[in-house]
Amino acid sequence: MSDRLIYLPLGGAGEIGMNAYVYGYGPEGAERLIVVDLGVTFPDMDGSPGVDLIMADAGWLEDNADRIEAIFITHAHEDHIGALPFLWPKLRKPVYARAFTASLGQQKLNENGVNTQVTVVEPRPEVIEAGPFKVQFVPISHSIPESSALIIDTPAGRVVHSGDFKLDANPIVGEPFDVNMWHEIAQEGEGIKVLTCDSTNIFSHLPGKSEATLIEPLTKLIQMQEGMIVATTFASNVARLKTLADAGVAAGRSVCLLGRSMKRMVQTAKETGVLKGFPSVIQPEEAAEIPRENLMLIVTGSQGERRAASAALSRGKYLGLEMKEGDAFLFSSKTIPGNEIGVIKIMNAFSEMGVEVIGDRGGLYHVSGHANRPDLEAVHDLLRPKMLIPMHGEHRHLREHMKLAQSKGIASEIATNGTMLDLAGDTPKVVEYIETGRLYLDGTVLIGALDGVVRERIRMALNGHIMVNVIIDEDGGPLGDPWVETMGLPPKGRSGIALEEVLEQELTEALDRAPGKVLGDDDKIEDLLRRQARTCSLEEIGKKPEVTVVVSRLMDE
């Protein structure tokens, strides 16, 4: 049998978030492997209340850890690097990234007490040999510095893993999308066999706009303001931070950055040499002394995050600074689906203060970091891959991208998380389905999404919780009455009597009626009281709560 060239997404394919891709080359089942990106996605109350981070289940990788050669990180967005400190200890393989990404990754590892060093890689022509793979990092423009595509050369041909990218000839920070270099990459050897490609903006039908288009409208906007202006964007969008700060300075304002992650990003970008010419900023203490019409704040919290600076300002004073009537607040960002309510809440809080809230105004004050449909088509045409595997998208994005590729005569296949493709031939072939899932970082513990822990929390949130205590005495009969406590339930219902009292009454009667063989068996007592408590609650308050029954049995000494 011939060697396989496998592609296996464990996260990021069929969703936007928690990217984790595997490539392998070798005999079936013994392919040598590399991992591309280990990202997280963020929890929400609907599906994952109380969870801190969500990442791909590394079970398959763990089981095959001896086959893994290396881990490559394309860029430092959380959905590509965030899981590194939590999954690395299960894999313990060399990690490669460019300087800025490596520095942020190293900070994450250190903070979580993980003792390994990320190896800093220079972009092409440097080549990392990893088993049968020769990997090069290729600079590509995106909304964070040093974003990279990977050239993955294999004995079966050249794979290009696009990473997240846009076509930007003037990205303000970092390298532009270099058409000539990509043309060269496409011409080398046999050309490109497989393009694994970002699908995020496949439904955006106009060509994307350059970061450089923003400086003029932003400067004008800031000049027009009579009070303080506060702007928010993603902390990691260092180019935008520079554009905003430059616009602020051009409009004659002192600029102050608020938010821990933003300061860290700017500092890391400066230290690693990717950010030059960032205007000098002032500290919050100084800012408080400056006339508001001469001041601009750039703050974290573009997605309405409760703990970020924008939310803090929407609640009142923050680090001595405060929004007032006549000030303006600019979202130089797009709201990610699911974050609307949080963002709207902040908008309304500012409205109550008399603060003008300004959105992206159809691309005037914000541009996306991903390639739109016409840009993707341009890349298809430039790289002329034999196969295109859409990645980084929900199913609808992957499907649309596949259809687009197929319409141009490029072989394509949808591979969602867990779908293993063999790319050794001329067309992608589904060869296996791997069981995948999600891990939750819950406090400091990693649990499986389907372990039931979070499901119990969701049930308590929806239904409330009844706790029943019963003591069975030495003779096998109930000692006193069952004791009921409730949490998250109305104090009383239909009868007008306290719910706990009604339940205790009902459960006492149920126990009194219970035959000896029930009273002799803790499981049977629990079952009886649980059912009774739920039925009685339904009657009283129209809800069927979760019930925990604890039976304490006194023993003869």
Added chain:
Amino acid sequence: MSDRLIYLPLGGAGEIGMNAYVYGYGPEGAERLIVVDLGVTFPDMDGSPGVDLIMADAGWLEDNADRIEAIFITHAHEDHIGALPFLWPKLRKPVYARAFTASLGQQKLNENGVNTQVTVVEPRPEVIEAGPFKVQFVPISHSIPESSALIIDTPAGRVVHSGDFKLDANPIVGEPFDVNMWHEIAQEGEGIKVLTCDSTNIFSHLPGKSEATLIEPLTKLIQMQEGMIVATTFASNVARLKTLADAGVAAGRSVCLLGRSMKRMVQTAKETGVLKGFPSVIQPEEAAEIPRENLMLIVTGSQGERRAASAALSRGKYLGLEMKEGDAFLFSSKTIPGNEIGVIKIMNAFSEMGVEVIGDRGGLYHVSGHANRPDLEAVHDLLRPKMLIPMHGEHRHLREHMKLAQSKGIASEIATNGTMLDLAGDTPKVVEYIETGRLYLDGTVLIGALDGVVRERIRMALNGHIMVNVIIDEDGGPLGDPWVETMGLPPKGRSGIALEEVLEQELTEALDRAPGKVLGDDDKIEDLLRRQARTCSLEEIGKKPEVTVVVSRLMDE
């Protein structure tokens, strides 16, 4: 002192949803009152998990029930009528509405066992006398039949309460916006003193489009489909149901309605005479027999609701019908902020089936039911009110609408829920702040939003729940060790030992160390064990769970 003309929003002002407005006329504190609309808003996991409906706190109305003359319902959208069965029993006053609205309201009252009759009102010139008020219903176009504005004539002048409306000269179902009639209304007597006006679409800068613009593009779209087409919209948007069904029939398809609420709406609209010429529809059993290219389904669930027909179809077979590769699914609707995730989930499920998902395509397949900014300006110009009170909007909508009115020289004021205005003079005057809030229908019980019940549920969802049982014997010492159960927590943490075991060990030690004055006091025991359990959990799993401690004390007989 002179009589006051008061306006008091209890819901719907500072939010979109749960509309409830009060007008009053008379001496201060003794004004006779009318209530306009009693609506609900919908819960979400973030703020109100497990809650069934949310409505305005009727406390102030209850306290002043003897001053209330009547309740008027402008139209049958849930955010205007949904709270009627739950709040009416607290007020017990006559309810007035037009026929279609009255019929739906009556069904709600009956279903909830509330024994009162809604009085059917004919539109202007019929006048309802309610204390000092003379009220007329004026037909207005919106996205549900028989939507009405109210003319509220008072001794202090004429108030127009716009209700929800758009300018539509050809709304397909129901009456068009009648410019001549409104001109007449503005000319009568002293003209219009106050316009209380819908603010929903104040940020939409293009003129709104007529329902009638949809039939042609929809017909073309349906004609192009090679498989089955399924369309969803709000069940209450009877005009849209007719447009969709007409388009389906024009495209040569049999039409089938799926979803209980949709059938009820169509039936009620037919029975009350507002819907004529609705094409004949087929039943699901028949639909299953028809070639899919000849079939169109119109289904509930445009907002991604889990129990609606669209979600059911996205999961698989529903009433014998199933989506297949080559079919198309049309959202003839806008996604309400907060519902994106649910809608996207359905889109992706259809994508996995190979179903084409079609959105509103920038207004080609959906038009809004609310007046856009230029339409609102046209109404201001037509009615020429002395004062404009923006309602039906979040704070940012109200503020923008106020600014617009003021820019035209119309006196205006933002009154959010609980803000009482006196409109007797030439400008609105804030005279009082009433304590308002929200009621939750939780199962069958009404609870206050701030009662803490739902907060407990949210805490359990975020933090998990630990239950501790301690038995104190006749001598005042612990009988056996404390017993710990957990719900919604990882089974083990840092130490690798079961969390419940670690907790039992720690709590046993804590109890052993506890002095007699602690053991003699249940509250002190609870406090000790709660703190200990939280500290120990933080150490083990990095979370601080909710803790319930139950102390059972054995007594000498």
